[in-house]
Amino acid sequence: MKNIEEYCKDKNIKLTPVRHKVLELLQNEKSGLGAYRILDLLREAGFNSQPPVAYRALDFLVEHGFVHKIESQNSFVACTDPGVHHSPVFMICKKCESVSEAPTFETASNISDALMATGFNVEQTIIEAEGVCSTCSEQ
Amino acid sequence: MKNIEEYCKDKNIKLTPVRHKVLELLQNEKSGLGAYRILDLLREAGFNSQPPVAYRALDFLVEHGFVHKIESQNSFVACTDPGVHHSPVFMICKKCESVSEAPTFETASNISDALMATGFNVEQTIIEAEGVCSTCSEQ
DNA sequence: AAACCTCATGATATAATATAACATTACATA
DNA sequence: TATGTAATGTTATATTATATCATGAGGTTT
Known part of the structure; x- marks a missing residue:
């Protein structure tokens, strides 16, 4: 996480609170999390909980390679080697x-x-x- | 298709009209078809068109290896080498x-x-x- | 033939996943 | 200050998938 925070600071990429929280949630899980499960967890953490909130954060995280989507589950996992381009x-x-x-x-x-x-x-x-x-x- | 029909007859697997039609629809397409697109095409062909109809037929076809699901698209394609076990x-x-x-x-x-x-x-x-x-x- | 079993289909409802569209806010900077 | 851009808020709706219970069609057993 620290690495990602620095990486974002360096590159002027905005790891906003909700994005940070979603990433944190995923990093704490061994399984994939669905968008609506993430939404529940965000709600519990006091965030706005409409679907676009989760999907936008996930889009951002996937786009920057911090998170991967598991297509066969429609779920998401934190990347274990962020910042390094790879075919997972x-x-x-x-x-x-x-x-x-x-x-x-x-x-x-x-x-x-x-x-x-x-x-x-x-x-x-x-x-x-x-x-x-x-x-x-x-x- | 002929091969599949024979295969089913041999193994006493029931390739019912709706299953046959779905397979035919997929074999005529180069792209993947979504379940609801298949449903529309079934309707056009005079079949019952409730979602479970399509999903049941697809489940059957996938289970027997006549069709594959494309996970990244939630779509389905006809198998090009049915009957032969393989990792597509x-x-x-x-x-x-x-x-x-x-x-x-x-x-x-x-x-x-x-x-x-x-x-x-x-x-x-x-x-x-x-x-x-x-x-x-x-x- | 009647009873029964199994698999397939019919039908309704609803769950789960995802996006469109438009309004508002926040912040950088011209 | 005003202006542009990215992020967030908000509502609605689209898309994908399954649960559940009822009905039917075809064999098999008795």
Whole structure:
């Protein structure tokens, strides 16, 4: 969080209270949070709680790479490596519902390369793996 | 389609009229279709048009691998290789909106392997690439 | 044939996710 | 001060998806 605050100050990006709060909420969660769950938590924290409030904050955070959207869940998670451009790969545990970002693999960019070779010009990849995390597997 | 019809007959899977129609609609489209767009098309074709009708048909088709869901669009596309178990990789063109299924790459299963190596037990992968297709790139 | 089971469909309502549109405020700076 | 830009407030509505209970269609058992 400190890093992000500095990054924003440096780049003159406005991490306003509501944006800061949403980011904080996401950083405190291992699972993805839906926009309306975030909205509830904002309300509890004393913020205005109309849907656009949450969606705007999320748009901002996603746009700046501080948060990722998990497409298969319509949920959001904090980025574990903000500021560094990357193609995230997510591991979604169906037992404990944790969502974790895999350390960047060559294989992620290999997919892009393979698709590029077919003539398709990749701009962004969405990669989400569903399964059981190591902790849950051990039990 | 013929193949799927035979496959269903063989396995005693019921490809009812509404399911058949939804599959046909998707096979005639290069883009993904949303459930409510499908619903409209069903209505035009004289079918009952309440939401559960479309969702049930889609659930069935997805379950049997005849159709895939495009998570980043909440849309659906016909599978280009039905009956064969695979981890699809989609290429989504943001110009012409076409969605095409990439020929199966080693790299898709490499991702699984790499994640498995970290202890995460992959059961399913969702891989969607956004960009510009070869046809649109040439223009 | 009657009773029964299972799966599919019909029908209504509502939940969950997301955005459009326009008004207002806050702050930087010309 | 006034003017521009970005952020926030506010209301309404669009879009996507599911819960629930009723009805029907087709086999299977007795």
